[in-house]
Amino acid sequence: MKREVLLDVKGLNVTFGEHRKQYNAVKNVNFKIYKGETFGLVGESGSGKTTIGRAIMRIVKSSDGDILYKGEKINGTISQELDQRVMREIQMIFQDPLASLNERAKVDYIVSEGLLNLEHGIGERERKKQVEQALMDVGLLPEFASRFPHEFSGGQRQRIGIARALIMKPDFIVADEPISALDVSIRAQILNLLRDMQKKRQITYLFIAHDLSVMRFIADRIAVIRKGEIVEMAETEDLVAHAMHPYTRALLSAIPMPDPRREKEKKLFIYDPAIHDYSEDKPTWQEVRPGHFVLANQREAGEYKRMYEG
Numbered sequence: 519m520k521r522e523v524l525l526d527v528k529g530l531n532v533t534f535g536e537h538r539k540q541y542n543a544v545k546n547v548n549f550k551i552y553k554g555e556t557f558g559l560v561g562e563s564g565s566g567k568t569t570i571g572r573a574i575m576r577i578v579k580s581s582d583g584d585i586l587y588k589g590e591k592i593n594g595t596i597s598q599e600l601d602q603r604v605m606r607e608i609q610m611i612f613q614d615p616l617a618s619l620n621e622r623a624k625v626d627y628i629v630s631e632g633l634l635n636l637e638h639g640i641g642e643r644e645r646k647k648q649v650e651q652a653l654m655d656v657g658l659l660p661e662f663a664s665r666f667p668h669e670f671s672g673g674q675r676q677r678i679g680i681a682r683a684l685i686m687k688p689d690f691i692v693a694d695e696p697i698s699a700l701d702v703s704i705r706a707q708i709l710n711l712l713r714d715m716q717k718k719r720q721i722t723y724l725f726i727a728h729d730l731s732v733m734r735f736i737a738d739r740i741a742v743i744r745k746g747e748i749v750e751m752a753e754t755e756d757l758v759a760h761a762m763h764p765y766t767r768a769l770l771s772a773i774p775m776p777d778p779r780r781e782k783e784k785k786l787f788i789y790d791p792a793i794h795d796y797s798e799d800k801p802t803w804q805e806v807r808p809g810h811f812v813l814a815n816q817r818e819a820g821e822y823k824r825m826y827e828g
């Protein structure tokens with residue numbers, strides 16, 4: 519079965535600053551996200567994950583490359599009609615979704631802000647009805663609409679953030695570290711909620727996290743980003759079983775093992791970028807095996823292939 523491409527990111531570059539102070543936060547990034555899947559973007563702090571999410575949300579400008587959503591280019595100048603459609607269909611969930619919001623705004627307003635922006639003619643009764651439904655959809659009580667964000671726990675606040683996205687009936691959600699700020703005990707609840715929503719509504723996710731162990735649980739495919747470049751991308755099981763790039767292998771080796779004795783004995787794999795000799799043969803983004811991409815030069819690609827086969 520041929521999978522439908524929902525989002526196609528081609529040669530994306532994002533540069534901050536000007537002239538000599540320029541900083542390339544995202545460098546020639548390429549990936550496709552298929553309809554209904556969870557695509558994980560994993561990398562350490564400052565690697566450019568959030569910037570990619572923001573470029574898709576059109577909060578930051580891309581300096582080069584194309585972002586195609588359902589086949590239409592959404593970065594750069596676009597028609598008002600497409601702009602409105604994208605504002606509805608693509609939503610974002612944040613680490614602490616209410617942090618940036620006015621503490622004096624009630625949940626009722628917070629959840630329906632997007633609706634009010636796009637549907638100027640919406641009646642009060644209809645708006646309230648939709649807010650209550652969205653709250654129930656994320657496991658909250660409809661009466662919470664009249665309360666203030668500071669009255670809620672971290673997990674409840676995240677549910678409110680999800681309701682705020684869900685009320686728009688999105689096709690695609692960029693979830694940027696949605697559980698990192700939560701207590702470990704409630705992380706699974708939020709992950710399960712996101713999964714249930716995906717099943718019920720066929721929502722597609724770009725899931726951004728720094729933690730590969732969370733990603734293994736939630737993502738269908740994973741891209742590993744380092745210093746603005748994606749170094750490897752594959753189906754989750756393939757990536758975990760057959761990591762090629764030494765940076766991916768280092769991230770994998772840092773995942774704690776359930777058995778404490780084995781954990782103590784295990785040898786951490788340390789990534790040293792100096793091992794790459796790119797002086798003559800430059801690395802390119804290539805598909806080394808079907809669906810398994812890696813940033814490598816020809817010699818490395820050959821080694822990775824042999825590693826896989828041997």
Ligand SMILES: Nc1ncnc2c1ncn2[C@@H]1O[C@H](COP(=O)(O)OP(=O)(O)OP(=O)(O)O)[C@@H](O)[C@H]1O
Nearest residue numbers: 534535543561562563564565566567568569570728
């Ligand atoms: N608006 C901006 N202006 C200048 N530099 C920026 C801006 N936004 C991000 N950067 C820089 O771009 C780089 C990538 O940042 P980004 O937030 O995308 O990383 P990240 O992988 O999401 O990290 P974190 O998990 O810490 O948020 C960082 O070095 C950051 O300082």
